[in-house]
Amino acid sequence: MEALLVEGSLPANLRGRFLQSVPHPAHGADPVSITGVRLSGGTAAWHRARADHSLLGxxxxLAPAVRDGLRVAxxxxxxxxxxWHTIATRPGSPLAEHVTMSASGAVRxxxxxxxxGPARIDTVALTPDHVVVFDLSMVHDRAAELVGLRTPFAWRSSKQARIGLLPRRSRGNPLWFPVSPCFVPDAVHxxxxxxxxxxxxxxxxxxxxxxxxxxxxxxxxTGEVNxxxxxxxDFAIARADGHGQRGHEIYGTADTTVFRHGEATYSFGAGHRLGQPALADGWLVVxxxxxxxxxxxxxxxxxxAAxxxxxxxxxxxxxxxxxTTWQPLLHPVR
Incomplete structure (x- = not known):
């Protein structure tokens, strides 16, 4: 692994891998190449994950959005x-499948x-009792697919957008709630x-x-939505130990600014482009x-703000x- 230049001082207790999926020219627009940085003991090294072609990799x-003809949220x-929980859909079909997998990614x-209708679903959310499903205004467009467009989806504001609560402890269908036309690229919490x-x-x-x-x-x-x-x-994440709880904290980026919602911000200034941050043991990696x-x-x-x-x-x-994601290291790097 290649040692990297660090300006400033990395926390000695920050031990893990910051990983990101980026477009690979051999695979069209799907993010299937995973690279990142390993941080440990105040040092940083370049890291590249090995390839894997299972459902979740x-x-x-960081699972690819498309696998074997399926679109995987x-x-x-x-x-x-x-x-792990996801929603799998097949282009052109109104059927969706809630897939549950083990911690290692094996389908259970x-x-x-x-x-x-044949909606595009990019993300899901979880509560102890529900899987949150987004059936919204971005739909599969058969005509766009036939002419070979890279992204065969179209915006349909006339389609009723809705959020569904799929019960996790029973076999029932989702309970649907109508919302205004929109698309959700990322659920936060x-x-x-x-x-x-x-x-x-x-x-x-x-x-x-x-x-x-x-x-x-x-x-x-009542079925009402507020x-x-x-x-x-642009991007937002919730603190992992706050998932499923009211008192969670939300961090994110907006243009050139890093923020914690309702509290602090820091701006890098013009010319910077920020990606999705990750929380790592009390540190925010951007x-x-x-x-x-x-x-x-x-x-x-x-x-x-500092x-x-x-x-x-x-x-x-x-x-x-x-x-992006953060993977803690279970053992010190030698």
């Missing part, structure tokens, strides 16, 4: 059981349900609050529109690009990462 949270892991069970389910997600209300961090509150008794705009954000340079900035998650405590310089220029 070697890193489930970014899997979500239940922190209590270690199981699946069950089908019907969408309102979901939790249960009595007879309500609260869903935080990034949404777009038009194909080229900005991403909004939105909070939907779904009333299981919608609350939180902020604009991929970024400035000109031809690609870097990782490490923040104290409790003091973003700026990064260190910046790792990457050996190659990589696209701004839209899918």
């Amino acid at each position: 070697t890193v489930p949270s 970014r899997p979500m892991q239940d922190p209590r059981t270690g199981e 069970r699946g069950r089908c349900f019907v969408l309102s 979901a939790f249960e609050d009595g007879q309500e389910v609260v869903v935080d997600a990034l949404r777009q209300t038009s194909p080229a529109g900005p991403r909004e961090l939105i909070r939907w509150t779904l009333d299981l008794v 919608e609350e705009f939180l902020t604009y954000a 991929p970024m690009r400035h000109g031809a340079s690609s870097d990782l900035a490490v923040f104290d998650a409790t003091d973003l 700026g990064p405590i260190s910046v790792v310089r990457l050996p190659v220029t990589v696209p701004v990462a839209t899918r």
Whole structure:
């Protein structure tokens, strides 16, 4: 592994791999190449994951969006059981399948349900009792597929967008809640609050529109939906130990700014492009690009306004990462 230049001081207790999926020229637009940085003992080294062609690959949270003709929503892991959950769809079909996998990615069970049409589903969310399903305004377009467009999907504002709560403890169908036309590229967090389910997600209300961090509150008794705009954000994540709980914290990036919702921000200034951050043992790791340079900035998650405590310089220029994850190291690197 190639040692990397570090400006500033990496925390000695930051031990793990920051991984990102980036487009690979041999595989069209699907992010199937996984690269990253291994951090341990105050040092950084370049890391490349080995190839794997199972449903979820070697890193489930970075699973390719398309596999063997199926479109697979970014899997979500239940922190209590270690199981992974995703929704698989086949282009042109209204059928969807909720797939449950072991911690290693082995398929355990699946069950089908019907969408309102052949929708594009990129993400899911979990609560202890539900899988949150997004049946929204981006749909498969057969005509676009026939003419060979790289992304055979189209925006249909006339289609009723809806959020479904698929029960995890029974075989029932989703309970659907209508929402305004939109598309959700990333779910951030979901939790249960009595007879309500609260869903935080990034949404777009038009194909080229900005991403909004939105909070939907779904009333299981009345079927009503309350919608609350939180902020604009390109990427957002929730602290892992807060999943399924009300008191979670949300971190993200918006244009050139890193933020913790409702509290602190830090701006890198013009010319910087920021990717999806990852939380790592109390630190926030942010991929970024400035000109031809690609870097990782490490923040104290409790003091973003102070700026990064260190910046790792990457050996190659990589696209701004839209899918990232953090893997703690179980043993010290020798």
